[in-house]
Amino acid sequence: MTDNSSILSKLNLYAKLAELHDENPFKFKTFTTAAFNLKKIKESFDSLSDNDLLAVPGVGKSVLLAIKQIYETESFPALDECVSKTPDGVVDMLKIKGLGPKKVKVIWGEMQIESVSDLLDACRQNRLTEIKGFGLKTQSEIIKGIEFSISASGKWHYARLMGIANDFKDYVKKQFPGFQFEYSGDFRRCNEIIEKLVVVTTIDQVEFINFLSEQDYPINVNDDEIHSFIEGQIPIEIICTDYLSFERLLFETTGSSEHLNQIEYNQTDALNFSSEEELYESKGLPFIIPEQREGLNELDFNEQNHHFIEYGQLKGVLHNHSTYSDGLNTLAEMAEYANSQKFQYLGICDHSKSAGYAGGLSDERVLAQIAEIDTLNIKMSPFKIFKGIESDILSDGSLDYSENILKLFDFVVASVHSNLTMNEEKANARLLKAIENPYTTILGHPTGRLLLMRSGYQINHEMIIDACAANKVVIELNAHPYRLDIDWRWIHYAQNKGVLISINPDAHEKMGYHDMYFGTLAARKGGLLTKNTLNAMNLKEFEAYLSNRRKVRNLL
Numbered sequence: 001m002t003d004n005s006s007i008l009s010k011l012n013l014y015a016k017l018a019e020l021h022d023e024n025p026f027k028f029k030t031f032t033t034a035a036f037n038l039k040k041i042k043e044s045f046d047s048l049s050d051n052d053l054l055a056v057p058g059v060g061k062s063v064l065l066a067i068k069q070i071y072e073t074e075s076f077p078a079l080d081e082c083v084s085k086t087p088d089g090v091v092d093m094l095k096i097k098g099l100g101p102k103k104v105k106v107i108w109g110e111m112q113i114e115s116v117s118d119l120l121d122a123c124r125q126n127r128l129t130e131i132k133g134f135g136l137k138t139q140s141e142i143i144k145g146i147e148f149s150i151s152a153s154g155k156w157h158y159a160r161l162m163g164i165a166n167d168f169k170d171y172v173k174k175q176f177p178g179f180q181f182e183y184s185g186d187f188r189r190c191n192e193i194i195e196k197l198v199v200v201t202t203i204d205q206v207e208f209i210n211f212l213s214e215q216d217y218p219i220n221v222n223d224d225e226i227h228s229f230i231e232g233q234i235p236i237e238i239i240c241t242d243y244l245s246f247e248r249l250l251f252e253t254t255g256s257s258e259h260l261n262q263i264e265y266n267q268t269d270a271l272n273f274s275s276e277e278e279l280y281e282s283k284g285l286p287f288i289i290p291e292q293r294e295g296l297n298e299l300d301f302n303e304q305n306h307h308f309i310e311y312g313q314l315k316g317v318l319h320n321h322s323t324y325s326d327g328l329n330t331l332a333e334m335a336e337y338a339n340s341q342k343f344q345y346l347g348i349c350d351h352s353k354s355a356g357y358a359g360g361l362s363d364e365r366v367l368a369q370i371a372e373i374d375t376l377n378i379k380m381s382p383f384k385i386f387k388g389i390e391s392d393i394l395s396d397g398s399l400d401y402s403e404n405i406l407k408l409f410d411f412v413v414a415s416v417h418s419n420l421t422m423n424e425e426k427a428n429a430r431l432l433k434a435i436e437n438p439y440t441t442i443l444g445h446p447t448g449r450l451l452l453m454r455s456g457y458q459i460n461h462e463m464i465i466d467a468c469a470a471n472k473v474v475i476e477l478n479a480h481p482y483r484l485d486i487d488w489r490w491i492h493y494a495q496n497k498g499v500l501i502s503i504n505p506d507a508h509e510k511m512g513y514h515d516m517y518f519g520t521l522a523a524r525k526g527g528l529l530t531k532n533t534l535n536a537m538n539l540k541e542f543e544a545y546l547s548n549r550r551k552v553r554n555l556l
Contacts, residue, residue, distance in 0.1 A: 004038070004045055007070050010079060011035040011063065016094045017082035019101035020108075031066075033058030046071055089115030097145040103138075106131060111357070117454035120146050124480065125326045125358055126508050136328075150452050154235075156194050157451060159481030159518050161187065161234065165197055168230050172203075175211060179203045180246050184239075184253040190291045190521040192451055192484050196235035200250045205240035251276050258295020259288075291525045297492050301527040309503070309533045311520040316535040316542055317513050318347035319390065319413050319444065319476065319504035324369050325350035326358040328509035331369065331385075335376055337510035339383045344539040348373065349388040349413045354400040361389070363405055370408060384539060386410040386546075390444060392417055397433025399440070406439040407555065410546055413476065413504075415444030416457070424458040431459060435467045438553040441546075442502055442534075443468060445478040445485040453482070461490045469497040472552055474534050479505045479519025480512075491526025502534035 012035045018028035037057045038045070045053065045067055053059050053067065069076035083091065093104045093116055107113050110131060113122055120143065122128060128139040147160060165183060173181055182188070185198035201208070205224065212219055212228055220227040226238040241249050248270040252260070263283050273279040277287045285299065289308065292298040301308075321327035322334050329337070331348060338346040350369065351360040361369065366389070373385045390413045391399040391406075399406065399414060406412065414434045422430070434440055446464060449456030468475055475494055478485045483506070486494070491501060503519040505512050523533070530536050537545060549555075 002071055002074060004041070006074075007045060007067055008035050008039055010070055010075065011038075011066065013091070013094070014066070014076075014079040014082060016101045017079070017086055017091070020090075020094070020105050021082060021085065023082075027062070030058055030060060031063060034060075034063045087114040089118070092116050093119060096142070096149055098141045099145060103133075106133065115454075116146060116149070117450050120453055120482065121450060122357075124482065124508065125321070126328050127326055127358060129328070130326075130359075146453075153452070154195060155452055156234065157481050158187070158190060158192055158194055158521070159515075161194050161197070164231055164234065168236075172201075172211075176203050176207075180243070182250055184250055185237075188254050188290045189256075189293060190525060192481070192488075192522060196237060197230070198253055199236065199238045200246060200253060201238060201240055202243050202246055203240060208238060208240060247273075247275060251279060254290050255293035256295045259293040259298070260295075262295050262299060263288075289524065291521060292527065294525070296489065298527070300492065306527075307530045308524045309520055309528045309530045309536060310524075311517050313530050313536045314503060314516055314520070314533070315343065315538045316345040316347065317341075317343050317505060317507070317516065318386075318388070318411075318502055318535050319349045319442070319478075320346065320507045320512070321350050321390075322348060324348075324365060325355070325360060326508060331372055332376060334507075334510055335380060335383070335385050338513065339380060341513060343513075344382075345384045345386060345542060347386045347388045347411060349390040352389055352391040352400050354392040354394065355390075355417060360392075363401070366401075366405055366408065382539070384543075386542075388413060388441075390415055391440075393430060393434040395419055395430065397430045399434065399437055403439075409439070411441035412439050413442045413444040414440040416448055420448050420454075420457055422457055424460065427457045427459050428463055431464055432467050435464070435471050435473050438555055440471075440473055441549065442474045442476050442504070444476045444504075445483055445506070446475060447485050447487075449485050449487075450482050451484065456485065461486075462493065465490065465494050465497055465499055468494075468499045472549060474500045474502050476504045477501050477519050477523055477528075479503050479515045479517075479522075481515060481518045484519065484522045488522040488526035491523060491528050495527070495529065495532050500532055500534045501528055504535070 011031050015028040015031040015035065034056065050064060053064055066076040090104060090108050093099055093107065094101065107119060111122065113119050123139050123143050128134045129136055165187060169181060179202045181199060181201040181203065183197060184200050186194050187197055205226065208226060209219060209221065217228045224240055228236050230236050239249055239253065263285060269279060272282055280287050286302045288298050292301060317338050320334055322329060322331040324331065334348065335346050351358040353360045353362050370387055373387055377385055387410045389409050391401060393414050393416045394400055416430065435443060447456030447459055475486050494501060501523065503516050503523055505515040507513050
């Protein structure tokens with residue numbers, strides 16, 4: 001449909017693209033001015049005469065012709081020409097709040113970034129801070145702009161909603177002390193992607209409506225449910241009930257419908273229990289933690305006999321970057337902060353030499369870092385820094401250092417960072433060769449996905465996990481909330497094959513360690529046991545594991 005809004009959008013897009021491609025400044029500034037002033041007009045443009053439009057500041061013959069052509073063909077030749085020589089992802093960048101043509105030109109031209117997902121990944125790795133004219137503040141604003149753009153799709157990363165949801169809960173409970181108020185649904189199950197928040201509360205519905213009205217929240221009431229939005233755009237469904245029904249409704253709205261069917265639940269069961277624990281017991285089942293109530297393979301888990309990993313059980317923090325490559329903090333700062341957080345060891349894994357875009361380490365820089373680690377380990381004992389590297393898996397599946405360098409590392413995280421558009425056959429072959437390399441200790445973020453941004457390359461998970469089992473390779477659960485890769489749905493299979501999982505933050509600055517909390521939530525959804533978590537080993541156990549692995553792979 002061609003209306004004023006779509007016309008203004010196309011005029012503005014042309015102005016940005018023309019500036020991006022260094023066209024005549026007078027021309028693209030004219031289109032920018034015209035679009036700005038046309039926005040003030042309330043009447044439909046096609047109801048105005050040519051003279052009326054030409055009277056608008058900035059609207060000349062070229063703009064007028066463009067408007068007419070948009071009505072006829074939904075575009076105009078100058079725009080089509082600019083679009084044809086611009087990658088789709090670069091056009092998408094121009095739609096992000098705070099990203100103008102000048103910045104996009106640098107990102108595209110100097111950094112060779114051609115998609116919003118790759119831009120977000122670059123921001124996460126602090127690569128923009130190395131470019132003249134950019135800095136931490138600009139990088140932060142770009143991340144916010146991308147997240148805002150993502151939220152327009154009506155989906156949010158769990159990590160982004162967690163703080164907002166908890167703040168809202170705390171505020172409500174201060175206003176209504178003594179009442180029950182709990183999140184349910186996808187949020188209580190800690191799903192990686194959330195579409196709405198669901199609340200069960202004993203607060204009286206009328207009182208809650210009055211509270212929301214006083215705070216200017218939009219309100220729509222449907223029987224016992226109040227529908228509103230927090231932060232202006234996050235849907236929230238509030239179910240008001242009495243104390244006797246609270247536990248039942250919390251249970252019914254937490255688990256997926258598949259889970260309720262799986263345990264053969266019906267509402268008459270609610271008459272016989274006063275807690276969720278009692279309900280599962282009445283079904284002859286162990287208590288199933290909320291995170292796992294998805295209707296998949298949670299009935300295979302048994303919390304009474306097994307212990308699912310918890311964040312506080314992590315003893316080490318592996319896969320981290322320092323200023324040796326693209327991190328924000330020095331090696332010493334990364335180590336000192338890990339020590340202050342009561343971790344027993346740190347695995348430093350800066351980028352390898354093929355990752356020129358991220359300051360990858362040359363052979364000489366590897367030796368320099370190893371020397372600094374040796375010095376810090378003497379100073380910081382008993383805390384220990386392990387010498388690691390995130391080695392790029394090249395297109396042919398090989399790692400990008402010679403054996404003389406690889407043997408210097410305590411462990412190697414092997415990851416794919418390039419040619420992400422490969423088909424499944426190519427991806428499987430590439431990963432399999434890397435897994436078979438005796439120096440590969442951990443397979444990093446196996447699919448390269450970025451949640452809500454990039455689906456990642458397709459792999460045969462069973463084939464890759466089987467290969468890791470055969471070669472004693474650990475699989476990373478990359479804990480960054482945009483990745484959470486390996487997908488938790490494959491953890492059960494990996495454990496059954498005897499493959500360890502390492503919950504790694506892939507931290508590019510010291511505060512990134514805390515992302516392991518989100519990785520732990522995902523791991524628990526998949527039923528990851530403490531005994532099968534690599535970095536739940538204490539220092540002595542981890543040292544023994546690495547030593548034994550070197551013997552098994554004949555690396556001594």
